[in-house]
Amino acid sequence: MDKTYTALANRALQLLETSGTYRVLVFLVGTPGSGKSSVAHEVASRINVMHRENGFREPPGKATSPRDLVTNSLVSGIPMFDPASVIDPENEALQPHKVVDLPTQTTTIRARGLEATAIDVVSTPVSDTEVSFVQVAPMDGFHLPRNVLDQFSDLASAHFRRGSEWTFDSTLVVTLVDLLQACCVDLGLDSKPGLFQTLLGAETGIPLLAIPTFDHELKDPTPRGTVIQPETRIVIVEGLYLLLKIKAWSTIHRHLSGKRSHETWKIDVSEEACRERVAKRHLRSGLVETYEKGVERYDLNDVLNGRQVELESWEADVHIDSVDGVV
Numbered sequence: 001m002d003k004t005y006t007a008l009a010n011r012a013l014q015l016l017e018t019s020g021t022y023r024v025l026v027f028l029v030g031t032p033g034s035g036k037s038s039v040a041h042e043v044a045s046r047i048n049v050m051h052r053e054n055g056f057r058e059p060p061g062k063a064t065s066p067r068d069l070v071t072n073s074l075v076s077g078i079p080m081f082d083p084a085s086v087i088d089p090e091n092e093a094l095q096p097h098k099v100v101d102l103p104t105q106t107t108t109i110r111a112r113g114l115e116a117t118a119i120d121v122v123s124t125p126v127s128d129t130e131v132s133f134v135q136v137a138p139m140d141g142f143h144l145p146r147n148v149l150d151q152f153s154d155l156a157s158a159h160f161r162r163g164s165e166w167t168f169d170s171t172l173v174v175t176l177v178d179l180l181q182a183c184c185v186d187l188g189l190d191s192k193p194g195l196f197q198t199l200l201g202a203e204t205g206i207p208l209l210a211i212p213t214f215d216h217e218l219k220d221p222t223p224r225g226t227v228i229q230p231e232t233r234i235v236i237v238e239g240l241y242l243l244l245k246i247k248a249w250s251t252i253h254r255h256l257s258g259k260r261s262h263e264t265w266k267i268d269v270s271e272e273a274c275r276e277r278v279a280k281r282h283l284r285s286g287l288v289e290t291y292e293k294g295v296e297r298y299d300l301n302d303v304l305n306g307r308q309v310e311l312e313s314w315e316a317d318v319h320i321d322s323v324d325g326v327v
């Protein structure tokens with residue numbers, strides 16, 4: 001697997017080198033337990049080490065586009081929150097709305113998960129903190145929180161089938177991908193940055209994005225758990241349903257098609273391997289009391305989600321073989 005990680009890291013860097021954009025996106029999909037999160041973090045960490053050893057940061061220059069104007073153009077199509085509107089937790093087509101906080105220059109975009117899954121788009125310049133050349137954006141942060149699932153008409157199914165595509169804040173995932181894609185700015189050939197160069201943010205005009213994360217042990221999203229910095233040059237977006245052909249999910253593929261600043265990767269793995277991995281994780285996170293119950297839950301829920309991903313997703317650009325026992 002060591003060679004595979006190195007090859008994937010080089011592949012992501014090659015995409016960055018050839019795209020002509022300041023930022024590129026890698027979409028990593030696979031069935032539950034296929035190792036998306038593990039692979040994404042390993043690839044990110046390898047490139048970040050290379051960046052620490054070989055990278056350089058450009059001193060702040062003149063902004064090509066003021067950040068607040070860039071932010072406004074990114075969020076202009078999203079309607080303002082209407083306090084009189086009713087948010088139906090089961091409406092999978094619910095369009096996200098925004099709330100703008102002028103003092104902090106923050107636009108918060110929300111949908112069915114409300115604050116738990118909100119995305120913040122922040123135009124205020126960031127301080128000179130440690131920059132991650134590569135960052136991971138987990139789709140799992142958009143799990144609808146348990147208090148929203150409690151409002152479903154069949155709340156028992158909603159909780160039991162948690163992890164199914166209809167238990168995610170899917171329209172907000174689409175919004176996140178749109179925002180990330182809009183941040184893949186084309187700097188033009190003259191100003192093309194070096195491979196390991198990070199600009200100090202001001203020049204690109206790209207805003208900061210704060211997005212939710214998900215910890216299986218906490219069982220609910222952590223709002224603003226990850227901050228995608230303006231300086232980040234590669235974002236690995238990982239999640240089950242990013243290439244799904246149905247409902248709101250299908251918009252992701254449509255919005256990306258024809259764009260050269262991204263690539264799609266899929267992890268291939270057997271159901272048997274995933275059954276064991278996911279059952280162990282269910283036990284570890286306290287979702288079940290025994291390993292056998294974990295297997296049962298995998299067979300009644302996770303495997304169905306995995307089969308849907310296999311049957312109803314668009315083909316990925318790259319396939320990765322998961323080697324069991326080698327994370």
Ligand SMILES: Nc1ncnc2c1ncn2[C@@H]1O[C@H](COP(=O)(O)OP(=O)(O)OP(=O)(O)O)[C@@H](O)[C@H]1O
Pocket residue numbers: 030031032033034035036037038039140240277278281322323324325326327
């Ligand atoms: N190659 C591997 N061999 C054995 N165990 C693995 C391997 N890759 C990941 N795991 C383990 O399997 C579990 C699931 O891995 P991970 O969270 O990376 O997968 P995922 O595809 O992101 O899962 P999900 O979509 O269900 O969140 C973790 O406990 C992880 O340590």
